[in-house]
Amino acid sequence: MSAEIVQSTHEARQLQMPPLLIVEEVQKFLDAHGLGTGELEVFRVGEGQSNVTFRILRQGTDLVLRRGPRPPLPKSTHDMLREARVQQALAGHSFPVPRIRAVCEDQSLLGVPFYVMDYIPGDVITDSLAPAYGTPESRRQLSSAMVETLQQLHSVDVSHPEVAALGRPEGYLQRQVDRFAQLWPMNTRREIRLVDELSRWLRDHLPTTQRHTVIHGDFRMGNLMYSPPQPGKTSLPRVEAVLDWEMATLGDPLADLGYLTATYAQAGEPGTVLELTSVTRQEGFHSRDELVEAYAGQSSLDLDALPWYQTMALWKAAIFCEAMYTRWLKGERPGDSFAQSLERGIPELLEQALNYSRKFRVKTGSGC
Template identity: 60%
Template structure:
């Protein structure tokens, strides 16, 4: 195998047998770990005429109600007819004897994911602006998908979504940290005391950012979104939670950086600034964004909580291959909290 670090997360013999049983090629398979995800794990699987992507959770034990690949696959199948560009699910494995956790398989798609560099044809202000516009417009399209009474309606209960988010993440901090950071409770109390009234309900992606979009290859012309990726945190709730997260984690010149700015390229000229992202979204949805700072504080606070969980797992030796992201979190978590606090103070 090309990625020797995949040995504990991917078993070629068992995966090859599973694929063959589902009529997806035959013969031996090889795997290469891909993507920048800090939670679930993604492999490109080749061999026997196949070119696939396998997505699975991290090594067990896993926190309850997290890394649910079966639920994620169900969501993607439900969204497929909506026009939102989602991956095609070819097969789902619920048998934990194969890889220790459930996983699903989709076709490999060639495309562009923008993080710290763009394709050469898009390195100009007008192309960068179109990338930002497609980023916002795709989110608007997702939030416009009717929930109805079908499979999407079973993803969650949108009523009380914001209150549950504040309560859940406040509790998660206590079980995932080994240090005292009073600002966590202070921000949590501020959020709980100022819960906004949601203006509607939609599918909420939960990790909506530029790095989770795949664009069609640059040689095909103007930027076009081919796929929206990484749906593990999706549920039903307040659509402004996605917009607040997108804004709070977008790199912008003159603004503090953070470990959650995973596409730092957006600090360059041409990309929409945070307020411009909000303006385009508001124009297309008609939603009132006067309270969007609350949603940005929520996003940064939640990010601090789940980054602390990653940091604690790394300290415990549970992320042995992570030499870049987790080591930054000792200070990175505190920086996220400081940015949330600055928003509260109006700075």
């Protein structure tokens, strides 16, 4: 067992840094909820820079456990209980989310709350593609399915009690700008003038929210689980599940579209630290403009103010990532090359945000 995964609480106490998973504690938890029998096989899934995911195989069940990173955690982040609650609410509206099987609020087991959900077979697309997606047309279908899923999310009935309880949509944009502006001095040890400059610009140009919907907060191709291609079959790719609901709430749907397009990897453009699905540079995938056109074709929303939302997306991401960089400086993320890369990566994100702000040409009223 590595320092990330240990067999027992006794082993965990011998480590200088707490492990991410203690097998005997998880086994007891699963036993208590009637989820499978016998020994566990545990595998780390992905390289999540924020929350952590494990696949757990056991007789009679195949599960995924999701938890936050090691404490100390920034206030109001890595809320696994809320993340589970969002998915449970959306499941009742036929939206593709994993089935939540059990939630653990007791932090004494793993040091943080966690939940377990059913494992869903499929493809998460990041930096490589299965042979079934070897043609430009198949890759175009992946892009189309992504936009359709975003539209489906933004069509969920927010008046339903379980969904309505997920947030207070009025004033969402103003709260986001105010909250992240306050987070910067708490997250950083350095001065970057563009943070305050963009903060003022966002406040001065706050657009009017046209409609309230469920918003994901980190909607991108790398957070989608596609149905696995079937050999010899020509069925269109389908999104089996949308993952990573930590930042979901009720608010302005253009915040999702702004984030998706601002962080999207496109051929002929330099990459950033937020380029988590580099394959979309390949022929066939939608361009950024085509994503916007596809969304507009299924929406009644006016998208003229989209550069404001793209600016906010990168500005927020820079502030959020700065917390990771500061934790690395403090020695709380040893060996984390991603966090180390943020020394330069965050100023580059802010420069990109500035470029989007210069594309904004729409006169707006007060935001709501």
